Amino acid sequence: MSLAACGGSGDADNSAKADAGAGGRAESAEAQKGDPTRIPDVGDRLQKQIPAESRQVVAVYGEGKDDADATIVLYTKSGGAWKKTRGWEGHNGKKGWTTDHREGDRRSPVGVFTLSDAGGVLADPGAKLPYSRSASFQAPHYWAESHWHDFDYVIAIDYNRVKGTSPIDPTRPEGQSKGGSIWLHMDHGSGTSACVSLSKSGMEYLLRTLDPARHPVIVMGDRAQLKV
Template sequence: MPAFVRKGAPALLGAGTLCAALLLTACAHPAPTGPAPATATAPAPVKSPTAAATDARPRTAPRVPGLGPLTQARIPDGATQALVVTGATENSNTATAVLHQRAPGGRWYEAGGPWSARNALKGWTDDHSAGDLRTPIGVYRIGDAGGRLPDPGGRLPYDEDPEFAISGTGFRGESLEGSFDHVIAIDYNRVPGRTPLDKERPLGAGKGGGVWIHVDHGGPTQACVALDRDDLRALLLALDPAAEPVVVMGPAPELAR
């Protein structure tokens, strides 16, 4: 079994701006006789209503398209790649996947997809348990890959192993052979940094595990996310461990919160 190797890269930060104000003064000549003349007072500068409103406007950080503030807040600060897998409803077992990349200025842009995807037979859940036939909703890191076939040239640690071979049929009678030719482990109830084949479950066996992104076999999954073979290979080539990639997945109404 090949050893895993990780690589790193520095992040980029921005800078601020500075402004200054100007003060005007005046003097008056005294009258030779009589009472002292009235002193003229220069009017104080007034900030325009438009400028005041602009200064008071709250500034919000750029968000990944389709994500609401609560979901966006769950993405780690260091993550600059986010694979967003969106289902139409809580019970949907088909979805759309888009890889988003964060630019140095903070703006997120599409870096891959959109790709057609499948998820679990019964849809989504925010309280996944083994055998419920639902895919867990949430934000999870994706940093380890593997498969029955060799690494297509990606940068994630990759474990090529014949144990990824699978047989049998899916929910629609479709063949499962080749489904695990390439997989990306989703860090749900697993120990990061290990092969996707690792079976240790930190939350206990009852909370399920082995949730992967794998090759689509033409039908719904047990709990995983599935992409077409070529799309999964493209994703493997695009993911960069230095970008601390995550997957954000669930039904659209949930992700929009």
């Protein structure tokens, strides 16, 4: 498996972004006035792809098609209504987003994907998802030092992978050209090669909160594509 498919290329970075908290960019006035039975600012196309049994949705709102900045929001469903649980600032692919992801395009795939497996270099922080600890997650040290801890914690995004395996399983059912090894992982302050990144505290929170019994999924894309 190629960690470069998920992490940065080793470019120098600026300081990492902090948690957005309750004031994240996704929490617009318009979103708060929306239908509570729907994920805010997500149109019918992707809304319909969220499984009926899902009770946890990680929504990734990319700032633009060619932009690497994103807001990550965890929504929890209770009594038929989706409620914002927590939000963070983070990043997506260096070149933005695509509806036809290809290996090496440095764009994150737009879509709805399940979240089934986790792992990392560090010990399990209390994850509810199956967690695989391995030194094999370690980012190469020829990358910029700011990237070395990217994979201390990861959550596999079920894009072109086999569910129920470690995130570092290299199997790609749809072929190598469709890319893979796309994860939620720790942020290094700039865009990734295709993954979604957020703060260490954010990753710890998601690992301790995402529950297989609640069928968590991720809805991700730039704001324009999300609204279609």
